[in-house]
Amino acid sequence: MSDLSSLYQEVILDHSKRPRNFHAIENADRHANGFNPLCGDKVTIYLHMSGDRIEDISFQGSGCAISTASASILTETLKGKTREEAQALFEAFHKLVTGKPVDSAGGPPLGKLAVFAGVSEFPVRVKCASLAWHTLRSALEKSAAVASTE
Amino acid sequence: MATTREIVNPAIAEAHPRLFDVRHIREDFPILKQKMHGKPLVYLDNAATSQKPQVVIDALLRYYLQDCSNIHRGVYLLSERSTQAYEDARANVQKFINAAESREIVFVRGSTEGMNLVAQTYGRQHVGAGDEVLITALEHHSNIVPWQILCEEKGARLRVGPINDRGELILGEFEKLLSDRTKIVAVAHVSNALGTINPVKQIVAMAHARKIPVLIDGAQAVPHLKVDVRALDADFYAISGHKMFGPTGIGVLYGKAHLLESMPPYQGGGDMILNVTFEKTTYNHIPHKFEAGTPNIAATIGLGAAIDYLTGVGMENVASYEHALLAYATEAIGQIPGVRLIGTAREKAGVLSFVMDGIHPHDVGTVLDQEGIAVRTGHHCAQPVMERFGIPATVRASLAFYNTKQEINALAAGLEHVKRMFA
Numbered sequence: 294m295s296d297l298s299s300l301y302q303e304v305i306l307d308h309s310k311r312p313r314n315f316h317a318i319e320n321a322d323r324h325a326n327g328f329n330p331l332c333g334d335k336v337t338i339y340l341h342m343s344g345d346r347i348e349d350i351s352f353q354g355s356g357c358a359i360s361t362a363s364a365s366i367l368t369e370t371l372k373g374k375t376r377e378e379a380q381a382l383f384e385a386f387h388k389l390v391t392g393k394p395v396d397s398a399g400g401p402p403l404g405k406l407a408v409f410a411g412v413s414e415f416p417v418r419v420k421c422a423s424l425a426w427h428t429l430r431s432a433l434e435k436s437a438a439v440a441s442t443e
Numbered sequence: 444m445a446t447t448r449e450i451v452n453p454a455i456a457e458a459h460p461r462l463f464d465v466r467h468i469r470e471d472f473p474i475l476k477q478k479m480h481g482k483p484l485v486y487l488d489n490a491a492t493s494q495k496p497q498v499v500i501d502a503l504l505r506y507y508l509q510d511c512s513n514i515h516r517g518v519y520l521l522s523e524r525s526t527q528a529y530e531d532a533r534a535n536v537q538k539f540i541n542a543a544e545s546r547e548i549v550f551v552r553g554s555t556e557g558m559n560l561v562a563q564t565y566g567r568q569h570v571g572a573g574d575e576v577l578i579t580a581l582e583h584h585s586n587i588v589p590w591q592i593l594c595e596e597k598g599a600r601l602r603v604g605p606i607n608d609r610g611e612l613i614l615g616e617f618e619k620l621l622s623d624r625t626k627i628v629a630v631a632h633v634s635n636a637l638g639t640i641n642p643v644k645q646i647v648a649m650a651h652a653r654k655i656p657v658l659i660d661g662a663q664a665v666p667h668l669k670v671d672v673r674a675l676d677a678d679f680y681a682i683s684g685h686k687m688f689g690p691t692g693i694g695v696l697y698g699k700a701h702l703l704e705s706m707p708p709y710q711g712g713g714d715m716i717l718n719v720t721f722e723k724t725t726y727n728h729i730p731h732k733f734e735a736g737t738p739n740i741a742a743t744i745g746l747g748a749a750i751d752y753l754t755g756v757g758m759e760n761v762a763s764y765e766h767a768l769l770a771y772a773t774e775a776i777g778q779i780p781g782v783r784l785i786g787t788a789r790e791k792a793g794v795l796s797f798v799m800d801g802i803h804p805h806d807v808g809t810v811l812d813q814e815g816i817a818v819r820t821g822h823h824c825a826q827p828v829m830e831r832f833g834i835p836a837t838v839r840a841s842l843a844f845y846n847t848k849q850e851i852n853a854l855a856a857g858l859e860h861v862k863r864m865f866a
């Protein structure tokens with residue numbers, strides 16, 4: 294069962310049972326919804342931006358342990374990060390879960406996100422792990438669209 | 444050589460042409476000998492597709508090794524052989540579902556194409572603005588979407604017969620939805636998501652009392668029950684070969700001859716015509732009118748072999764064995780604390796759909812897979828059913844006659860393991 298325990302790391306199980314930042318942000322300036330039609334997982338990401346910086350971030354939704362933990366750890370990781378830093382982390386995270394070599398020297402430190410390395414052995418679960426990140430990106434893109442009209 | 448299993452009572456021997464012994468049955472399915480992640484494969488996703496016995500694999504091989512040629516075209520021996528094998532398969536299907544004539548058997552890609560064919564031919568011919576098509580809340584997407592497309596095109600309305608908390612069609616409510624606006628009724632014989640067996644005979648009688656034809660989606664019924672289209676008085680009956688131990692890419696649409704004859708063709712092309720000029724084309728007779736182009740010849744022959752195999756085992760044996768196995772599984776799985784069965788119809792085929800407290804079906808599926816157990820997790824192409832029960836997804840274990848009590852025990856043990864992991 295070594296494979297399974299690499300997927301369901303303690304940290305992941307903990308976040309799936311007790312998700313952090315699991316609420317709506319009252320006056321979020323933007324949010325986005327994500328949906329995985331294959332398994333019915335749903336997630337909403339709320340952002341409160343201060344200029345280019347993510348001042349507050351939260352999520353709601355329902356999903357499997359991997360997708361819930363991924364959203365939870367995402368919100369923990371990105372609070373206080375800039376848009377650019379978030380984008381770089383997404384790229385590094387995506388490499389990690391799809392089993393591509395992560396640039397440990399040049400890239401941003403993965404920190405707690407590293408617990409998702411085991412996902413790469415379970416190709417059908419990659420979408421679970423990345424749902425929240427795709428949703429985050431569309432939330433950020435919406436803000437970019439708003440920003441460009443200003 | 445004498446075997447140790449002797450059939451003592453000749454009456455039993457006669458009723459069971461080959462006394463059902465699951466160990467022998469399993470020998471016929473080479474794939475079942477495999478290991479997954481080092482554990483014996485426990486294949487419990489038969490509602491998605493079934494495994495193939497060696498005789499079906501051999502039939503495919505034989506076609507490609509010895510008989511490969513197009514049908515209905517060549518004057519040479521090879522083509523004669525393949526045409527014969529193809530048409531023999533049609534006769535096999537006819538006998539198997541007790542159709543009156545072999546020309547009532549149209550070969551299609553699968554149930555999905557069967558439903559689309561009827562919607563696009565009979566449906567377009569008879570359903571107009573303000574008319575209604577009646578289905579049930581238990582349908583697979585393939586018996587919903589073709590009717591939605593038709594209704595949208597025609598300005599007609601799709602009506603849906605509701606189900607109760609057990610996942611049974613509420614027949615009284617269903618009957619109220621039948622009116623002179625209803626132009627066709629389309630219902631699943633057996634629900635793939637919940638296993639409910641619909642009272643199709645009563646449904647047909649209700650609809651016929653109002654002169655409304657009925658299409659039955661038999662994708663999940665034919666592999667598990669003895670189906671007699673004439674006893675049901677079905678107007679159309681759709682079947683998927685791959686769910687009844689045959690190859691993928693082949694299915695059957697049964698239609699009463701007078702209906703098929705009155706319908707326009709579905710697709711145009713070779714084989715479906717008698718005579719073509721630029722001014723006027725005469726369509727071929729049924730069933731060929733609905734079989735445009737070169738069909739999946741190998742798979743059709745494979746389906747014929749699957750039917751021979753099932754006939755040898757005996758559908759009565761299949762049904763009674765699965766019935767007992769379902770009862771065993773319902774008890775074994777249903778009594779695990781934290782497991783809730785979804786779909787507890789009194790008339791049910793071998794499907795166990797369930798959810799677990801606080802554990803997402805997807806995680807259950809991944810953990811079971813590591814134990815070698817293949818189950819389906821998700822909405823099973825029946826999102827409205829999931830919505831009815833207020834859940835995004837279920838875990839579904841679906842049985843076939845090669846499954847065993849030991850495999851059910853493995854599933855139960857796997858679920859206990861899941862609970863420990865996520866406790």
Ligand SMILES: Cc1ncc(COP(=O)(O)O)c(C=O)c1O
Nearest residue numbers: 553554555583585635662663683
């Ligand atoms: C009840 C039911 N109807 C129709 C279908 C569609 O069958 P196919 O995909 O073989 O066309 C399925 C397959 O899952 C089914 O379970």
